[in-house]
Amino acid sequence: MAKTILCLCRDVTAEDVRRAVAQGYGDLETLKRFTGACTGPCQGKTCVDAVRRLVAELTGRDVEEIAVPPARPPTTPVRLGTLAAKDAS
Amino acid sequence: MSVRRVRRGEAAARPAARRVIPGATCAELAATYDAVLIGGGLQGVALAYELAKRGYGRLAVLDAAYPGSGASGRNGEMIRSAFASEEWIGLFDDSLRRWQILSAELDFNVLFTRAGYLLLASTPEALAAAQGNVALQRRHNLHVELLGHDDVRRLCPEMAPAMIAGAVLQTDAGFAHHDATLWAYAQAAARLGVEIHPYTTVTAIGATGGAVRSVTTDRGKISTSVVVDAAGGQARAVAGLAGVDVPVEVFRLEAMVTEPLAPFLRPAVSSPAIMGYCHQTTRGEFVGGTEPDVPVPCESIRSSLDGARDMATKFVRLFPRLAGVRMMRHWSGIVTQTADVAPILGRAPGIDGLYLDCGWVYGFVGAPAAAALMAELIATGRTPPVLAPFGIERFATGELIRETSLVVAAAGESVA
Incomplete structure (x- = not known):
């Protein structure tokens, strides 16, 4: 059967999200932690809207009712060597 | 307990039966519980599980946001018992022994x-x-x-x-895995009848005649004779509701x-x-x-x-x-x-039925033992010897715990 991948970084499928919501991970905050969706290098920029829409559909809520987890820095992945102080070897 | 408090405008949306993690409940609060645990982090949820295992009665865990939203989901996840003092080794090695079998005990893979x-x-x-x-x-x-x-x-x-x-x-x-550990305890606790109520903020603790009587929340008032302050970052504020000063x-x-x-x-x-x-x-x-x-x-x-x-x-x-x-x-x-970086575990002074499980810096690794030992104290009235050094009395007597192997900067001094 075809898979619908929602989170490209972590290969999280629509079915993964359905199962997680059915188990009780009904907030994006907890669903994210359980499935790994939105935790890859893009930090959810690619998938959070799709995951959010599916959670709304599955839980019978408006999309606006589903809180989006706060964005964490950095905005885009940054090499530690770039952030490190110059005197670090 | 979350540091992100629910805004008033969101409170109305709460009763729409939000399942946030398996094991959390959407039910209304009961009028009476045998014990109320304030803070749905690892300490509160694990302690509720251990109390339920002892058949303690009707138990509620209250969290201002979703369970694990505070430090329980933000910590470094590391586990050891090789400390440099008798006190820390006693508590944390008890915990390490529980970690070895925790996935089996809770029937959930915590990825230890x-x-x-x-x-x-x-x-x-x-x-x-x-x-x-x-x-x-x-x-x-x-x-x-x-x-x-x-x-x-x-x-x-x-x-x-x-x-x-x-x-x-x-x-x-x-x-x-810190989230898996919280979920494991939450589901095991729920199977034993513990009610974990997310998005429930405590606004008052009623204590008259030197004993705990009630807890007031934004969802109603509860009668109870046992309250545990396991509120993590909010522990001082929660204890303050009962007039107790937690020195953290x-x-x-x-x-x-x-x-x-x-x-x-x-x-x-x-x-x-x-x-x-x-x-x-x-x-x-x-x-x-x-x-x-x-x-x-x-x-x-x-x-x-x-x-x-x-x-x-x-x-x-x-x-x-x-x-x-x-x-x-x-x-x-x-x-x-705390002043010695060790947690505060035991009875609160002056108020029967109020217990403290807070002041944690190494809370993730310590939770399995603290939960079991605090449950023993609450259920039997006897303080397990391993728990005894961690009572709040030590800040009054000056008998602080000396532990030198912590990777924590003590306030105001550089670390050896």
Whole structure:
């Protein structure tokens, strides 16, 4: 059967999200932690809207009712060597 | 308990039966419980599970946000019992023994990874101190080895040689997944009838005649004769509702995670020289945090650029190859720190039925033991000997616990 991948970084499928919501991970905050969706290098920029829409559909809520987890820095992945102080070897 | 309080406007949306984690309930609060645990972090949820195991009666865990939203979901996940004092070894080795079998006990994989815990010594002086600690740890039958420079290089080939004088390796310690651990306890507790109520804020604790009578929340008032303050970053405010002063200061800790890497680091590593701790997860990410030498009290959970630079600088110093590795995410959490950095476990002074399970800095590793021992105290009225040194009385008597192997900056002094 075809898979619908929602989170490209972590290969999280629509079915993964359905199962997680059915188990009780009904907030994006907890669903994210359980499935790994939105935790890859893009930090959810690619998938959070799709995951959010599916959670709304599955839980019978408006999309606006589903809180989006706060964005964490950095905005885009940054090499530690770039952030490190110059005197670090 | 979450540091992010629910805004008033959102409160109306709450009763719409929001399932946030398996094990949490959407039901209304009952009028009476045998015990109410304030804070749905690992301490509160695990203690509820242990009380339920003892058949304690009707139990409610209340959290202002979703369970695990505070430090329980923000910590460094590392597990050891190889400390430098009788008191810490007693409590945390009890916990380590529970960690070994926790997935089976709770019927949920908490991803406990027995990859070893390496406490790095970067100077000859630190190594000499470690040697003394190992002697004490061996007397307590801990599985510890004193490693020399070459041993550490073999175990951690990517570590900068200049950072290595030697190390203490606790071979049966390691790390686990903090969210999985919270969910495991929550589901096991729910199976035993514990009610975990998310998005429920405590606004008052009623205590008359020297005993706990009630808890008032934004969802109604509950009668109870037992209340546990397991409110993490909010523990001081919660105890204050009952007129009890919990002597803690609040500090922000910051942590980061990199993009996933092929396995390069097996054990959990702590380094007092950089005031840092880190491990590589089973998904390949390098996760860790560092602390400034002199911490400044701070209740914010916003992460800072200074924190990101501190972590990047120190972790590149420890593992030079990380210079080319990208940080994906950086976050903060808050800890409540006592004068001796040990937790406060036991009865609250002056009020029957009020218990304290707070002041944690090493709360993730300590939770399984603290939960079981606090449940014993609450259910039997007797304080288990291992728990006794951690009572709040020590701040009045001055009998503080002296523990020297912590990777924590004590306020106002630099760390040995």
